[in-house]
Amino acid sequence: MENVQIKDLIEKFQLELVSGGEGIERTISTSDISRPGLEMAGYFAYYPSERLQLLGKTELSFVSGLDARIRRERLRRLCTDKTPGIVVSRGWEIPPELEEATEEMNVPLLRSQLTTTRLSSRLTNYLESKLAPTTAIHGVLVDIYGIGILITGSSGVGKSETALELVKRGHRLVADDSVEIRQEDETTLIGSSPDLIQHLLEIRGVGIINVMTLFGAGAIRNFKKIALTIHLETWDPNKAYDRLGLDEETMKIIDCNLPRVTIPVRPGRNLAVIIEVAAMNFRLKRMGVNAAQQFSDKLNKVLEPDTPDYDDF
Template sequence: MKQFTILDLLDLDLKDQNRLYLKCLSGRSGLGRKIVTSDISRPGLALTGFTEMFEGKRVQLLGKSENAYLKKLCKENKLENIRKFFEYNIPCCVITHGIVPPEPFLKIAKECNCPILQTTLSSADFMPRLVRAMLEMFSPQVIIHGVLVEVSGLGVLLLGDSGVGKSETALALIEKGHKLIVDDSVEITCSNGNILMGKSSTEILNHHMEIRGLGIINIKEIFGIRAIMKSKRVQLVVKLEEWNSSKNYDRIGKDEKYEILGVHVPILEIPVKPGRNIPTIIETAALNERLKRSGHNSSGEFNKNIIKWLEHENARTKYMENRFN
């Protein structure tokens, strides 16, 4: 698991409906504190003094009601509960609705090196955004050397030895109207236990490809915005390998699986040799995988029909033998 601090939370580059709109009001010296869980707490009871079930390791979210109670405590100069609250070494507090909490609260937080963050979002808007961000943060990740493309709506991860033609194949798919997610270094995150999302491991690699003999090219500038995506779910793995005449390649459509972060994804091994149209084969593989997901398994249905035909022929042979003997 990656180490994640309050400063990392502030630096998250989230867009549109995922933005957190956070800024630090107090306790900047504690921005290095680590977030160790994706759970969030509303500390209303803890501020009243009841801390028996208080989860101090969580990010603490304070909305309008908690701030109203803080103002009451500060007005009555009852700061013991506030000091007791910060003794739990909580990672940080987030104040919603753009509210500025009472000065005594900010002062105690500063003394305890606890960051106090503020967001202009409401509690109802902010909480699911923070949960999504932290779930991704705590999800297991792995970086794989390969190319991730979207083919006919399906996320296809191209694997294979260096020089086998992964990038060239992806370039041909892009030229045919499909999309590039990332070339060379694919960061895959597993969320909800079974969803694999792939994206570039570093922003600088976004939408760039290395083509031997051509160098680094910018797919977005050459093919336009429609040829790229920021991330995509990995739903099919295609392993490209040099043709080996001594190897028996699948000819009937076995359901092989490839494990990534404990999730099993369908995999196809496609041999590469002159004359084989690999991009078209991958297009067909993606469409065939979509058919399987909708309940139509071409190879499975073919095998069932063969078995039925053989059974029918055996029955017919036995009938004829019994009739004429």
């Protein structure tokens, strides 16, 4: 999980810093945003002070009609040691009591020209992306026919060489060796490459190559949603591998279970072509066409004895 500070929001959304400048390094710990309407009415029993506070026309118009003493007291209660910041939308005029309270408590007070709804949506999307759970996996991520495929396997099994062949065949490399994965929601994993090794591919005997320099900008992607994992392992003659494709394996990454295909590796097998076919077959399954299941159903019909027609008796 990345660390998001108020100064990052200022740079990203071009926000105006009105007061509380000493607190711009305050950290935001949640993507949830609070609009303190009940708090303006005096109900602070469940005030989510750890959230970014967003004030729009409704909150500001209500608080402007309060008695000066009550307004000052409630605006001061918005500013706590946990409050990362307060944002005012639409460029509305800010009550002087709020400026005083934020300056005193070093709570950054920001102002945006965006509408409240649009600002809330953009802030939420940005924070959810930055604060999403993350992990790193040893492997290669390739975009094949628009499908993000994570190739895993032990060191030296041929992951990078396979990725190079796939790039030569017109597919796009996302990451090699280390894949940074971010969970954006319950079912979505986004993979990318660490900045240090972005666009680079390590081929044993050749060294490190820059895929974008050799094959052009169309051969790389900065990030891609992961839909399928393919595990490469050295061929084991004593192991029974799935020959029909009916067995459905999964691989758990963070909180998501992704479909997984295990491909045994031995001399003479064209892994790039096999992975291409696995990607196309995965796409067909998502469209409702399962060749293995259709074959199994036909085979069962052939093997089943004819059922007697009891209407003839």
